Amino acid sequence: DAGVIQSPRHEVTEMGQEVTLRCKPISGHDYLFWYRQTMMRGLELLIYFNNNVPIDDSGMPEDRFSAKMPNASFSTLKIQPSEPRDSAVYFCASTLAGEQFFGPGTRLTVL
Amino acid sequence: DQQVKQNSPSLSVQEGRISILNCDYTNSMFDYFLWYKKYPAEGPTFLISISSIKDKNEDGRFTVFLNKSAKHLSLHIVPSQPGDSAVYFCAADYSGNTPLVFGKGTRLSVIA
Secondary structure, X not given: OOOOEEEOOEEEEOOOOOEEEEEEOOOOOOEEEEEEEEOOOEXXXXXXXXXXXXXXXXXXXXXXXXXXXXXXXXXXXXXXXOOHHHOEEEXXXXXXXXXXXXXXXXXXXXO | OOOEEOOOOEEEEEOOOOEEEEEEEOOOOOOEEEEEEEOOOOOOEEEEEEEOOOXXXXXXXXXXXXXXXXXXXXXXXXXXXXXXXXXXXXXXXXXXXXXXXXXXXEEEEEEO
C-alpha cells in the first residue's frame, strides 16, 4: 500500500482565494483525520470521519473551513476564503484501530 | 486546556548517550499512549506505544515507561544516534478509535 496520499504537497496562494487540500486514506481504514501543525499549537485535530461520516468537527477553527468525505477513498479540506493565519502544514491520517498513519502533509502558505 | 503536555520544546544529546523525552497528561481516562517521530517535510510516523495495563514497553533502542499515578510517560532512546534527530510527539487515547490527543512535540538533536 502506498500509505496515506495527500495533494498538493505545497500550496502558495493569496489571501481571499479558495484552497482545497486532498487526501486518500489507506484502503480499508475506516477513520480519517485532518490535523493542522503550527509552531504555537503543535498538532491540532480539525475534524475526523468514521465510515465517511463526520464525527467531530469542533476543531475546525472557523466557518471558512469545511471538510467532506464523499467516499471511503477520498476526502477534501477546503478553506474559503483563505487568510495568512491559515498558513501551516495540514496532515491527513487514517486508521483502522489504534495507531494512526499520517500522510506527508500539505504545506500551505497564504500571502 | 492541554491534556497532553510536552514541556521541553527541545533537547540536545551527544551521540551514544541516552535521550529521555518526557510527557505528562491530565486525563485519567487515557488508556493507550503512543510516541510518533517526525522528520522535516514528512508526516509523523508511529514509533512505539504502551497500554495502561503495562508500565514498560521496549522495542530495540526505544523504551517507553508509564507511571500512571504520576500521569507521566517517558521515551528513552539508548544509544542515541544522529538519525534519531527529529521532533517527537507524545499522544494519548482512550476507549479505542477516538482521536489521539497530541502534545506539542519535542525536537531532539543528537550531536555526533
